[in-house]
Amino acid sequence: MCLRNLRRRRLRTLLCACGIALSIAFLVGVSAAISRTTAIIREMNFFFEDEIIVAAKDTFVIQGFPIGGTIPERVKEELKEIAGVKDVISMLFILELKAGEISRVFPANVTVGIPLDKIFQIFPPAFLKIEGNLPSNPYKDVLVGKSIADQYNLFVGSTIHFKGKKLTVTGIMRGPSILLSRSIIASLKLVQEIQRYDGQINMAIVKLNSNVDAKEVSEEIEEKINYVMALTESERNELTHPILEELSFWNYGTKLFMLIMSGMLVATMEIMNISESRRDFATLIAIGAPRTSILKMILAETSLIGVLGGFLGLLLGSVAAVFLASFYTSIPAIFFLQDFFNLVPPNLITEALTLAVFICILSGIIPALFALKINVSEALRSEY
Amino acid sequence: MIKTVNLTKIYHLGDSAITAVNNVNLIVEKGSFVSIVGPSGAGKTTLLNLIGLIDKPSSGKIFLDGIDTSFLSERERREIRLRKIGFIFQTFNLFPQLTALENVELPMALMGVPLHKQRKKAVELLRKVGLGDKADRLPRWLSAGEMRRVTIARALANDPQLILADEPTGELDSETGSKIIDLLRFLHKEKNITFIVATHDEKIAGISEKTYWMRNGKLEA
Numbered sequence: 395m396c397l398r399n400l401r402r403r404r405l406r407t408l409l410c411a412c413g414i415a416l417s418i419a420f421l422v423g424v425s426a427a428i429s430r431t432t433a434i435i436r437e438m439n440f441f442f443e444d445e446i447i448v449a450a451k452d453t454f455v456i457q458g459f460p461i462g463g464t465i466p467e468r469v470k471e472e473l474k475e476i477a478g479v480k481d482v483i484s485m486l487f488i489l490e491l492k493a494g495e496i497s498r499v500f501p502a503n504v505t506v507g508i509p510l511d512k513i514f515q516i517f518p519p520a521f522l523k524i525e526g527n528l529p530s531n532p533y534k535d536v537l538v539g540k541s542i543a544d545q546y547n548l549f550v551g552s553t554i555h556f557k558g559k560k561l562t563v564t565g566i567m568r569g570p571s572i573l574l575s576r577s578i579i580a581s582l583k584l585v586q587e588i589q590r591y592d593g594q595i596n597m598a599i600v601k602l603n604s605n606v607d608a609k610e611v612s613e614e615i616e617e618k619i620n621y622v623m624a625l626t627e628s629e630r631n632e633l634t635h636p637i638l639e640e641l642s643f644w645n646y647g648t649k650l651f652m653l654i655m656s657g658m659l660v661a662t663m664e665i666m667n668i669s670e671s672r673r674d675f676a677t678l679i680a681i682g683a684p685r686t687s688i689l690k691m692i693l694a695e696t697s698l699i700g701v702l703g704g705f706l707g708l709l710l711g712s713v714a715a716v717f718l719a720s721f722y723t724s725i726p727a728i729f730f731l732q733d734f735f736n737l738v739p740p741n742l743i744t745e746a747l748t749l750a751v752f753i754c755i756l757s758g759i760i761p762a763l764f765a766l767k768i769n770v771s772e773a774l775r776s777e778y
Numbered sequence: 779m780i781k782t783v784n785l786t787k788i789y790h791l792g793d794s795a796i797t798a799v800n801n802v803n804l805i806v807e808k809g810s811f812v813s814i815v816g817p818s819g820a821g822k823t824t825l826l827n828l829i830g831l832i833d834k835p836s837s838g839k840i841f842l843d844g845i846d847t848s849f850l851s852e853r854e855r856r857e858i859r860l861r862k863i864g865f866i867f868q869t870f871n872l873f874p875q876l877t878a879l880e881n882v883e884l885p886m887a888l889m890g891v892p893l894h895k896q897r898k899k900a901v902e903l904l905r906k907v908g909l910g911d912k913a914d915r916l917p918r919w920l921s922a923g924e925m926r927r928v929t930i931a932r933a934l935a936n937d938p939q940l941i942l943a944d945e946p947t948g949e950l951d952s953e954t955g956s957k958i959i960d961l962l963r964f965l966h967k968e969k970n971i972t973f974i975v976a977t978h979d980e981k982i983a984g985i986s987e988k989t990y991w992m993r994n995g996k997l998e999a
Contacts (some may be wrong), residue, residue: 395872395875395876398875399875400874401875402874402875439872525992543850543901617889639967672943673869673871673872674871674874676871677873678884679832679856680830680832680865680867680871680883681860681865681888681932682856682857682860682883682885682888682889683856683860683888684853684856684934687888770832770833771824771827771832771833773906774827774832774871775823
């Protein structure tokens, strides 16, 4: 009967479902973008758990990675002299944000320069699954992330021209990391040469001896080397916390707003349906149907609209998420489709559908409760 | 047997009160065919709604088979409506989204009758009222007379002991009205159901075993 009711008012049902679909699409699109950004930010710190990151003083640092600012490579020797320091790994981490030659070749990518023998110390093998080999020639070998490799049709042994330099791809990184899938890893020397950071790095990873207090070591580093800042894991988390919190705030705020809008739409539609069905409800009660059957009927109607709107919205939202990601990263949409569940994770799909149905049921409750209070004899006499 | 004692229904509209049913004392024997004749606004529909337990009286009592209905819970009243009373509403009140067949099946579905039995009986009832070939039609594709026949079939679906018919020939031309009267008479004889019919059609009054007149809420024999 619910299905027939919805079919009978098919234009209204379709418009309502479309309204919910648009809300859910917006919700999915925004959530996918935010969850991807959040995942990348969180992942940044994952690689440097329990380690101290040293960067130029007052540099903007997102989790593990500094944006801008350089320090001389010789800082490594100074750091090694500090008590409690077990090892120091110099690194150049460059986010390619500028348009131009670089972004045409590797748009929205990350270039990482690192001593080749230290690669697995920073990126654990579980994250860095390499098809091919590690770079052996520090002047021309590079590792390329799977997303870049797929996009530019690169294979192990492919040659690429980058800033006038001829480079050889020795391996493709095929791990689960979003960050590494868009990265090029090469020897520190090579990246310094290509990116013109002669003798400069922008971060040093300080590995500590066991039973050493990271906070104390970081304070000592900052005291002894006055042009750097040393950040422990908790300090890095504190720096990133406001960004994540703001992202989360916008994510939840948008969701709430869209859900309220959807709820109002469903409630309005249901109030119209109920006012048109007063005589039908009265007839049902008169011939012996329990009043609760009306409640069930209305809630079934609204949940069906929720399911319909949810699935439509999911479809639209997924398309929107793919195109948004493609637009902002200049990566062709097809590559996001291949990696669809990374962009729109299954928990987001479940959440969107559940929310659509839940909000529709919730919005149907108040009109349904009004319908339950119907005066049967009066409604039987009414026109409709 | 149906018995009403000093049955009164007063509607309050703002400061004014309208007495739709005024101190009605009525006895309807089991299996009889009773007409209540009166002009529009006389209180016929209100009286049927009270007897059918759709509405509650302001004062007075209704006894159905000796049971004082004023002590019944909402659930018990609903059960009686479902199992013992068939309603033929003045304005058809068919569900527009359901076919004629489904409209007839509905009371059986509410009773929990298995689907195949519902279907069999609904087809049989529609055939009996002359609509065997129009079972799959939605109400909007039926004429007024055909819709009336569907409401009659629906009223019979749960084998009621009592049928309350409100203006069953209203909105029908005289020829169709006559056919409906013949159908009601046939069903009454065949099934021995008690009929209380509110009407201002004198032809119905003509076939009734007893006719009451209703004016301004008062019932006169």
